[in-house]
Amino acid sequence: MRDVAFVIAGYGVILGGLAIYALILGRRLRNARREASSVAEVPAERDAEQPSAPSPSRGAE
Amino acid sequence: MPLTIYVSPRAAGAVEPQTPAVATVELARLFGRSAALAGVSLRVQAGRTVALLGANGAGKTTLLRILATAIRPSFGTARVDGIDVAERPDQVRGRVAYLSHATGLYDDLTGAENLRFAATLLAVPAPEREERIAETLATIGLTGMAAERVRNFSAGMRKRLALGRVLLASPTLVLLDEPHAALDEAGMQLVDALLAAWREAGITTLVASHALDRLQPFIDGSVRLESGVVAEIAGSGVEPNPEPRGAIGLPVGTGASV
Amino acid sequence: MTALAAEARIAWAIARKDAVSELRGRSAASMTLFFAALVLLLFGFALGPDTRKLAEAAPGLLWLAIVFAGLLAVGRLHLLETDDGALEQLALYPIDRRAIYVGKALAGFVTMLVLGAVMLPVVGIMYGVELARAWPALSVTVVLGALGFSAVGTFYAGLTVRVRAREVMLPLLLLPVTAPLLLAAVKASAAALSGDPFGELGSWLQLLAGFDLVMLLVAGASYGFLLEE
Amino acid sequence: MRTRILGFGALATVALAAMFGLFVVPADLNQGDAQRIMYVHVASAWIAYLSFIVTALAGIGWLVRRDLRFDAVALAGAEIGVIFTALAIWGGMMWARPVWGTFWQWEDPRLTTTALLLALYIGYLLLRRLSDDPRRRATRAAVVGLVAAVDIPIVHFSVIWWRGLHQAPTFGSPDRLLHPAAPMQFVAALLLMLLAVTLAWLYLMIRRYQLARLETLLEEAARLGRLRSARASVARTAPVDITAAVDAAAPQPSRSTSSAEEPAR
Secondary structure (H helix, E strand, C coil): CHHHHHHHHHHHHHHHHHHHHHHHHHHHHHHHHHHHHHHHHCCCCCCCCCCCCCCCCCCCC | CCCCCCCCCCCCCCCCCCCCCEEEEEEEEEECCEEEEEEECEEECCCCEEEEECCCCCCHHHHHHHHCCCCCCCEEEEEECCEECCCCHHHHHCCEEEECCCCCCCCCCEHHHHHHHHHHHCCCCHHHHHHHHHHHHHHCCCHHHCCCEHHHCCHHHHHHHHHHHHHHHCCCEEEEECCCCCCCHHHHHHHHHHHHHHHHCCCEEEEECCCHHHHHHHCCEEEEEECCEEEEEEECCEEECCCCCCCCCCCCCCCCCC | CHHHHHHHHHHHHHHHHHHHHHHHHHCHHHHHHHHHHHHHHHHHHHCCCCHHHHHHHHHHHHHHHHHHHHHHHHHHHHHCCCHHHHHHHHHHCCCCHHHHHHHHHHHHHHHHHHHHHHHHHHHHHHCCCCCCCCHHHHHHHHHHHHHHHHHHHHHHHHHHCCCCCHHHHHHHHHHHHHHHHHHHHHHHHHHHHCCCCCCCHHHHHHHHHHHHHHHHHHHHHHHHHHCCC | CHHHHHHHHHHHHHHHHHHHHHHHCCCECCCEHHHHHHHHHHHHHHHHHHHHHHHHHHHHHHHHHCCHHHHHHHHHHHHHHHHHHHHHHHHHHHHHHHHHCCCCCCCCHHHHHHHHHHHHHHHHHHHHHHCCCHHHHHHHHHHHHHHHHHHHHHHHHHHHHHCCCCCCCCCCCCHHHHCCCCCHHHHHHHHHHHHHHHHHHHHHHHHHHHHHHHHHHHHHHHHHHHHHHHHHHCCCCCCCCCCCCCCCCCCCCCCCCCCCCCCCC
16 A cells, blocks of 8 residues: 555656646746736837936836 | 057958948947946047047946957947957957956966966967067066066056057057056056057057046047947047947847747 | 967966966965865764775765865866956957867866875875775876866856856856766776776776766867856 | 647646556556556656757757847756756655665666756756846856756766666666566556656746746846936937837837836746
8 A cells, every 4th residue: 555655646746746837837927928018008109309308217226 | 668569460451441440330238227338329430549438337338348349239239340249259359459447467477477478368479479578568667577476566557567468469449448547647658658659550549538638639539428328429530320220139039929 | 280289379378377376376276285185084083983984985085075175276266367357358368268268177187186196195094095006097087087077167167257156156056067077986996996896997987088078078169158248 | 829729738648648657557566556656757857858958959059049039948948857857856756765665766877867967957047047137148058058968968877887887777768667578558658658748848848938038028128128218318319219129029118108127037
């Protein structure tokens, strides 16, 4: 009987591990896609001719 | 003060006259969060001496390091004598001599040994190597320190030795990062003499410096950088690069199905 | 042919420069010698007084001491280049970057040879191991081991010298790669010391030589990319 | 869309192979049920090797073509390779315990080699995290991936010889399992599991590649954003038209709002 425990542990962790990794990957991919689309929505303006006040851009942390 | 500038065969006439010694298109370089260079398009004619001005952090050193192939551009391109620094850095290195803040000398070697090491790697022919080393030491006024270890050199002496290495290189393009800094009056006069000699020998020189008044008699033109972009261009020999600006080639490849 | 000669001359100049710097001031070699001897001493304390156990483990302990000390030596050889931007200046010379690798690897190889040569008698004395008979085979093993370690060590030292937390990254990256070298060197040394009862000394030396050749080629070809900024 | 189908296909095949390996195939004569673990252990070890070969080749691709898509493949291969290596080690231990009585079996080349592999490629992943410039990170990763991959066969050889030179190394076949005496079902069970795990590996690779590409594009967009904000802050110069040629599907950074935060990784 004892061997079966190890077989189950073996299969469980390996196949379970793969499943968990796939789920994590799926979530990371969804987050990245949402982030990408949120940036893309803002219409791309061309560089304005007139000198604009240097906008304190949030990006420069 | 004996001053002989060796014009290597490569330098003289190796490039058609109208090819600019330096040509950058939208050159940009980012370090983590900050944009050291944010799109610089310049052209420097061959044989000219141009001052590179601007406050600290304006991008002077970054521009010099890219041209010297010490660092790669993040965006845009830079060409020395028509050779792209990112694609053929090995060819560019043969034509450029770069005096940086960090002298890159070995503390445990003597002055002469450092120059001998440099001469070997710069492929100075063996028969004339010792003679050129002695001559260079005389030019930079360090003959007395030849047998002294560089560990005991003052900052000024280290800079002179680094200048000696530039002399050994016989380049077509000389890049100097604040050459006058840390030098005494005699040292500064040495730099002035070298600038005049390089100009007269038709070797293009780019000098990043704050000592504009001292440089004035030796330069053909100047360009001032501000936060990584060209703020002002004066004199001759340097002009904005009209080459098609277009998009900054995003080096990530295209066609990624997301 | 002349290109090769030029490259060799440059490599020799770099190796000589490292040797001179080491002897004059930065004596990485002598420092690591003491470190290796100290490691052997500590193994003695760790594995207990009876020399039978120590003699049995001697090949393993010898090569562990050499690897750990070699780790320091190779690291120091590249650290030498970081004071005042020397490595960046080295990368700016119009030379084939493989010559830089060969030069640094040669300096590393000599350092490791000195290390091995000195540690052999130390092990002989401290762990009561009879070296006389095994002397030729052991020296071949040390030469091949030193060459292999320097070939890979120079590559990883050059890689990590400008990386954050390099004191951790160098051993972390280098040690797994040297595992086969350690294994083969220990087995070869053990065979040499025990008079090679199973006749496996030759195979282990072949494996060592194979490791050296492969790593010299691959690391040599890749070293140039490390200098890219 | 195709990837989704591949995903479900992989899931089904894995389930089938697991059922087959666990219940259909008879237990091994001397190893008993424990032998069933071999199917999944050997399959993941082989896929780990495959991943690291992909990483090495992709690294060479980057060094030659300097296109960051190769780097994305290399990253995917390394990360997934490490996952499979860890799982293979776990499987090896689960098999060693009932059959040999100890969790760790030094002589078993599969265990020791995969353990070394884990160390090699965790170092690879750590090194990637330490360099911030994408191109330098790709270059460093490529050369380390190359040296590590070249080390694998040497490690494999040395561990097999280590067990005793005079014993003929069963190179090629995954050791005792595929010895000619193994009944056909065993071979079928292993091949089915190998196929299933390969499909799963392919699915994961594609997803991880897409994620890596997306993160690179976000990173580039953020860098371009910083570039634009740097230029916008020096308004006096003639504003130069920077049209970011970020590929079609990727975000088009605009000047007015600052770009997306640097994706915390």
